[in-house]
Amino acid sequence: MQRAQSEIGANIAALRRAKGLTQEQLAFRLGVSAPAVSKWETGVSLS
Secondary structure: OHHHHHHHHHHHHHHHHHOOOOHHHHHHHHOOOHHHHHHHHHOOOOO
């Protein structure tokens, strides 16, 4: 499961960067906090 979480996080980070967004900008667009996006990208939390 940990490997899947890290792959999902890497995909989120890559797609965010491809769109030229910061974590803060993505968080704002999704209606979540910037630390939540950071946790997703690092695989700490996916919920």
